[in-house]
Amino acid sequence: MKKALLRPIFVALSLAVIGSVLLAACAPATNTGSGGSGGGSGGQVTIEYWDWWVTQGPTIDKEIKLFEQAHPNIKIKKTTQVVDKYPELLQLAMKSGNAPDVFLIPEKPKFIDQVKQGWLMPLNKWATKDWQAQFPPASFAEGDNVIDGKIYSAPYEGPAPWLQLYINTKLFKEAGLVDDKGEVKAPRTWDDVREDARIITKAGNGKFYGYGFGNKQKFILPWQLWMTQNSGAPDAGSGFDTREGKYTWGSNPVFADWIKFFMGMKEDGSIIPNAMSMDDEMARAGFADGKFAMLVGGVWNVSGWAKTNPNFKDYMIVQLPYEGPTQKSYFYRVPGGHGWAISGQSKHPEEAWLWFDWLNSKDAATRWVQAGQGLRVYPDVNKLEYAPTPQFAQYMKLATDDVKLAPAPSLKHPEMAEVKEQQTLPNIQNVLEGIYTGQIKDYKEALKDLESRQNAELQSAIKDAQDRGVKVDPSWWIVRDWNLTKDYAQ
DSSP states (O other): OBTTTTBOOOOOOOGGGHHHHHHHHHSOOOOOSSOOTTTSOSSOEEEEEEEOOSTTHHHHHHHHHHHHHHOTTEEEEEEEOOGGGHHHHHHHHHHHTOOOSEEEOOSSSOHHHHHHTTOBOOOTTTOOHHHHTTSOTTSSOBTTTEETTEEOOOOOBOSOOSOEEEEEHHHHHHTTOBOTTSOBOOOOBHHHHHHHHHHHHHHHTTSOBSBOOOOTTSOSHHHHHGGGGGTTOSOTTTOEETTTTEEOTTTSHHHHHHHHHHHHHHHHTOBOTTTTTSOHHHHHHHHHTTSBSEEEEOTHHHHHHHHHOTTOOOEEEEOOOBSSSSOOOOEEEOSOOOOEEEBTTOSOHHHHHHHHHHHTSHHHHHHHHHTTSOOBSOGGGOOGGGOSSHHHHHHHHHHHHSEEEOOOHHHHOGGGGGOOOOOOSSOHHHHHHHHHHTSOOOHHHHHHHHHHHHHHHHHHHHHHHHHTTOOOOGGGGOOTTOOTTSOOOO
């Protein structure tokens, strides 16, 4: 997850391209000459740029075109990698000495480990106080994008829930789920979702269903679980509760309650039958084609449909439903934030900085919002009048209503980054798969087991850090005065 918003945006490419991606990762960088715009000798320079974005790709392509027009001596060579292979491919490129000059920072390994391994170049030479001043307060934070006083990245995303519920309004209307004015009545609670899904599925009579997703890539089922984020879960992605300083998969009843609700939809026959064999792109297309009426996803859906289903307008965006009757928690953000970085291996740091600076500029941010790709860190570019569609305007409004500031103990205690938790298997994706397919019968016990294993791993990792001479205190993980309904005063 992006640290600034507890999320990462994941949009996958077909795994069929992995072979060509591996070759690209191992191939030497293409550099035609040295210097170039920005203080070099005037010859052309090629900057290798990596990301994992698919639906955002056309917008980045436009930025490349504009940048190259402004800097004719610099060429940007973009490679869009497979999202679930991206960390592995970047690590391979780093080890082989063929790292891209500028790249999106992956979630793994930890940011501080990437810094220690020399993956990221310090930016202080260019990121002066004046440059930093263009960003909102708290955009740069020691322990996050600043390590030992050195800046390595900058936030690009604005505060907004990274997942939303998408409603196929045509199917809702066909099922009669409208008010007296004929407007769609969007579900607000889990009970609403289950009842609406049942009614829509009945109306579809096998032609369409109430709810759908695509889990073929093995990371989508936890997206559905994010409905707990507005229902009393401080972090639906990790199951960690900062108020207690531990994982609470089994002890926080909201997770078991959600499984009961979700499996209830499956028992009703309201979930599209091939959900486990579709990937996310197939599910997104199926939603646009009217195969099912409710989809959990991110704002990348909007730009994705603009590309694959340009005539699809029969949808609306609402916040993730909560357990009810009232919202108990929110999506959260913390100071700092990561976006792009310049490789520590870059042979053309001056030119790489120009591209990095361009991507983070307010002008590029404005075009990003106008293209419907999401919100940016600059509040003054997130204007409703910039929304390219009514649906994107609905998404923008969620940013105001559904995001709070969370405590960030790791910023006060950077030593926490030295605690190296290892993944415990089966993880939440594996557990949810087992529950959904019927291989796990006692889901409450499975959640307790996951909680126990992850808490044991955390304690083991803390002890390991202490044994290595790192002065860490387990109490740092606990912030008891955090009220989930209010912004936390750092």
